[in-house]
Amino acid sequence: MTATKRMTVSQALIEFLANQWTVDGEIRERTIPGVFGIFGHGNVAGVGQALAQLHAREPGLMPYHQARNEQAMVHQAVGYARMHRRRATFAAAASVGPGATNMLTGAALATTNRLPALLLPSDTFATRVADPVLQQLEQPWDTGLTVNDAFRPVSRYFDRVQRPEQLFSIALAAMRVLTDPAETGAVTIALPEDVQAEALDVPVEFLQEREWRIRRPLPERAALADALQAIRSAQRPFIVAGGGVLYSGAEDALRAFVELTGIPVGTTQAGGGALRWDHPQYAGAVGATGTTAANRLAADADLIIGIGTRYSDFTTASRSAFQHPAVRFVNINVAAFDAVKHGTRVPVVADARETLVALTDALAGSAVPQEYQERVAAENARWDAAVDAAFAPSGRDRPGQPEIIGAVQEMTAPEDVIVQAAGSLPGDLHKLWRVRDALGYHVEYAFSTMGYEIAGALGAKRGLLAAGDDRDVIAMVGDGSYLMLSSELATAVAERIKIIVIIIQNHGYASIGRLSETVGSERFGTQYRMYDTAAGDFQGPERLPIDLAANARSYGVDVIEIAPGPDAVDALRRAMAAAKESDTATVIHIESDPGISAPDGHGWWDVPVPEVATLESTRTARAQYERERTAQRPLLGEGN
Incomplete structure (x- = not known):
């Protein structure tokens, strides 16, 4: 007779996850070493209770970590997975409705980057006994549809535990995808809030340690x-x-x-x-x-x-x-x-x-x-000579981004990790950053998600610390991305996790502003300006009076502000030295001149320009676009 334990679906799932191991050659580590979670009515009595109960019985077996934003939970999981070369990741648990859908961007990011992340969004009642519940989306043409169905196109694996007995096959299938090098990405298990709390007899074998060996197929x-x-x-x-x-x-x-x-x-x-x-x-x-x-x-x-x-x-x-x-x-x-x-x-x-x-x-x-x-x-x-020239301090009050990158590079150790995701920084870092370690460069550019940087850096640092590695992790973030998602600075403070965040303030969207010029749109809508009532736009000269350094300070991190001036780059070097000596998270704020670009690498990017336009700048851009497009090849392997 098979030995069983009477457990809820959530209790069984959390204990199951705590006993999954990834094996890669001689490396063996927990596949899911922890859970990020934000609790609401959809999961506080399910996954939340299961985590609390397991923690009371076996502290440390499945650690729970608070998060401030559901999207950021998934970003942390991805940053962690990157540092562990896809052998391990975190689970991210969210409540019903908006809590769940907040994770959609993170799921798409994980799948696009081929990096594993386990998502546990709560779902509305499977029984529909209290239909519609708080935060439930109703569609009259399909009453069985929930917001969690939106995870299907952005997940490498999706399933919903409609009945308790389905947990066993779903959990095993999810682990297969998480540890499959060809299939990995976001794995989503939707958990109806009533099913989370339902009990079933769980085979003890399901809860025992299980190893998932990463496939390393030989070439035929x-x-x-x-x-x-x-x-x-x-x-x-x-x-x-x-x-x-x-x-x-x-x-x-x-x-x-x-x-x-x-x-x-x-x-x-x-x-x-x-x-x-x-x-x-x-x-x-x-x-x-x-x-x-x-x-x-x-x-x-x-x-x-x-x-x-x-x-x-x-x-x-x-x-x-x-x-x-x-x-x-x-x-x-x-x-x-x-x-x-x-x-x-x-x-x-x-x-x-x-x-x-x-x-x-x-x-x-x-x-x-x-x-x-x-x-x-x-x-x-x-090219090395061109990079050296780009890194050379210019003495401008507001240095260009290449100078800032050069100063940060100079003050980092070879093993330090740079994290970035969106704006003009990915392009400049790709060209200019001199990578000296296999794990030293983490620019999330498959989905290029604004707001990834701080959460991703926090996840990367967690991943390194879990491996006994205390190297520094530096996130470089523009003001646009910072405003999108800075809340995980509070998480860094709460858990005493040291990361270094460099906010480069250029008062707008520098990358899209530059692109806007090349396609003939004259930087329209790309600068942070006060609304001009007379003109009906944001193109006036009055800058938005925003203080990002004060905002960062409000989270409880140490903040170093660098005032504009001819010695700004030297001040940045001193700030980096202080941040590296510190034991706590530090934010460095510096203003830059968005008009200064990195050296041209002679690469092209296809961004279509309108075929017809009344703006002369657009017509000029279209002519240039048509010239550049002549180098495009419809099938790269034509010579085969």
Whole structure:
């Protein structure tokens, strides 16, 4: 007879999660080491009670952490997962209605970035006995629909526990997706508030420790042979290294491969850290926000080797980056969906590390021509000089963003982590930040979510601390993103978690303002200005009298304000030194000049411009757009 325990659905789920383990080679860690939660009537008696009961019985088995915003809970889980290379993440529990839907953006972010996060949104009554309940959305054409159905398109797995007995199959299926390198993303289990509190007989076996081994599939023999043939026959191959390199733990294998072959490497946003910035084969960022070195090499390459990349439009410069008339593609990816993109005839559906090891063993004695290696060195030297010039202090009262990045870079340790997500900073960091550690660069640019930075940095720091690593985590955030979501500063204070947050105030949306100019919209609606009643717009000269430093101080963090002046960059260096010496969370506030851009990396991004317009600026932009679009290729793998 099977041994059972009488438990509620919530009690069984929380205890089940506490006993799930991820195994990756010799690494074994809890898949779900904790739960973020905000309680309401939909979950306080379910998941909330279950967490309280387990904590009373076995403190520390499933820690609960308060959060201030439901979206930020998911961002924290993603930041944590990034630092653990997708082996672990947090659960995020929210109440019915607005609490649940507040997590939708976080779910989309997790899925787009291929990073695991477990979402536990509460749902309205499965029995409908009190229909409609508080915060329930009603649709007369489908009375069974709830707001949680909105999670379906943004989740890699979605299910709803309509009856207690469904918990077992749903929980196991959710764990499979969370730990699957090809399928992972947001995993959503909707929990009706009545079902959460219902009891059932739970098999003891369901509650015992269970291991989930991460798959590291080897390349198939035929696919490996095709890849080797393509590499051996190439004269100017180029590697695009994406986040899959890091999630596979393949950075050492990549380094060995390029040192053997001499093939240059460009990284995507997610791939930052795959190779140190000063490695001879590293050409920097590639694509729309790339370096001149990487983009020139990519344009002339006769073979592109994509490793763990999903080939976003920024990576391919909207399919204009690879211009060789006979360019071919070898795509190495654990996900077949990404491996077959853009017309490649050589998809290698396998683990990045295992494939690189196999390629390196088979290519012993092979290397690209010496003149190609010399060109790589020359392109890198030119770009390094451009970065040095961009970092040089100008003495302006309000420094440009490149100067600010340079000063922060100078004051960080090689292992420190930079976190960013949206605005003009991702592009500037992608070009300029000199990554010195595999985990040192975390720019969430798949969904590029304004407001991710502080919560993501907090999650990243949690992840590092859980691994016994106390390196500093620095979030750089523009005033636009800060205003979107700054509340997790209170969480950092409450849990005494040290992060460094640099608010760069440019009085508006610097990135979109710059883009607005390029598409002929003249920065309309992109600056923070007082409403001009006479003109009926926000285009006047009077700036919004906002004090973000005072706002940050109200959360209880230490705040260092840097006054505009010719010594602002030196003051920033001193502020960074003080923040790194401190044991508490610190916010540094500095004003910048949004008109100063990073060096041009010769990348393009397809943003359509109106075909007809009365604005002369728009007509001029359209003409430029039509010229640039001629370099676009409808199918990247045409040369295959």
